[in-house]
Amino acid sequence: MVEHRPVFQRIADDLRRQIDEGVLAVGARIPSRAELKRAYEASDQTVDRAVRMLKAAGYAEGQFGRGVFVADRAPLGILLRSTGAVDSPFAASITHVNCPEGTPLTWEATSTTEAATEPVARRLHIAPGDSVVCTQYEYLADRRPVQLATSWEPLAITEGTDVIFPEHGPYARRGVRGRMAAIGVRVVRAEERVGSRPAASAEAEALGCPPGSCVTVVERTHFDADGRAVETSDIVVRADRWQLAYDIAFV
Template sequence: MGDSRPVYQRIADDLRQQIDEGVLAVGSRIPSRSELKRTYAASDQTVDRAVRVLKAAGYAEGQFGRGVFVTDRSPVGSLLRTGEAVDSPFAARLLAGSSAAPPLLWEATSTATGAPPRIAERLGIGAGDRVMCTRYEYLADRRPLQLATSWEPLALTEGTEVVFPERGPYARRGVRERFAAIGLPVVKATELVGSRSATSTESQALGCSPGQCVTVIERTHHTADGQVVETSDIVLRADRWRLEYHIAFPG
């Protein structure tokens, strides 16, 4: 039986296989449009679509005026998900020899705003209720590694020393320590892990192609009586980061 895949998909799959097997090494140029047209007897549109598939999958990136090149897809490290690490600003284990080496830095901007409906639902408040929204960008060697957006109900924090997560006496202390300081001890965090295509803004910040797959973690902090004090979205490149879970079994 003949190959029933669309031609663009066959081209993309062939190129992916060459990259996975090392025939096309990291940093090498993908065959040009004219070369691919000759090899596969394909049109400009078909070849361009195949290359777009490669870029969206994180296998290649375009360099203006030079062509399309194979990208480095080796893991940078692991995002640690443990009771001790989940609340830290950037809980990660970088692989030995990784080009993304410490020191780790982050930038944050906080703005009081109304809660979007999906965030209000996660926080258990009304849509439009005031929240403190903090956007983070984590970097190593000035390279972006992770994005995060956090929301906290201002009904809980306004007028306190912890209203700004990155300012004041409890700056950069983490959700648990900050909320314990105002009498709201956090006893549990829940996480939902998923994947989706990167938005254009995310791809620009993370250095990947628009539409490339990213891992998204929805993290929510709860008090003992079930009150939600914070929820956040963590976004990182799925091709460069693994999730590392430490699971302790009872007795």
């Protein structure tokens, strides 16, 4: 059978197979560049490209001065997204995690006022440049990073109220529905779109994964009874460590 795969792809596939089958266990050193060159009769560039593919896929991680090692890819747990959980600041509940029962969930948040970019404006049905309150969240369980989120709310809705900043004031940490209800806005539904992309450098650093690793991104938008978008957010989790589960009730 004629082999049509590029050599770098064949090297990466062989190493992935060895990792999946347990031949190379978590923490084991990936063969060195010299060893891979001899085994596959490949160039430095070809071997380096194969190893970069492994790293980008989350199969391996480099340790400065030591080499490249098989990464731990076991799922940390499941983030359950249901009617109740979606409205919480975390936007999910942890149904299983490799941490002790009752592991506390903490988060930090920073809010600023800024001009809406074109993509954010499109999701909120406002004009680019309109003022929005942007809140950036970092969530941790047992001091380990779980999720990042960035939320945008039209300033025209909350300006001059007690809920202008989601994490400050008398209605802090009430979730979108609770905060909006406090100013007479009834939120009736949320829409989510799930996708994936490579992690940006800052995201990778915050989530503890190599730059370029695959992350799952949830675009969530809340709407009021008149169909007006009152909040939109990007929720980011490591695709290799967390599964998203949806609880769908039929009534």
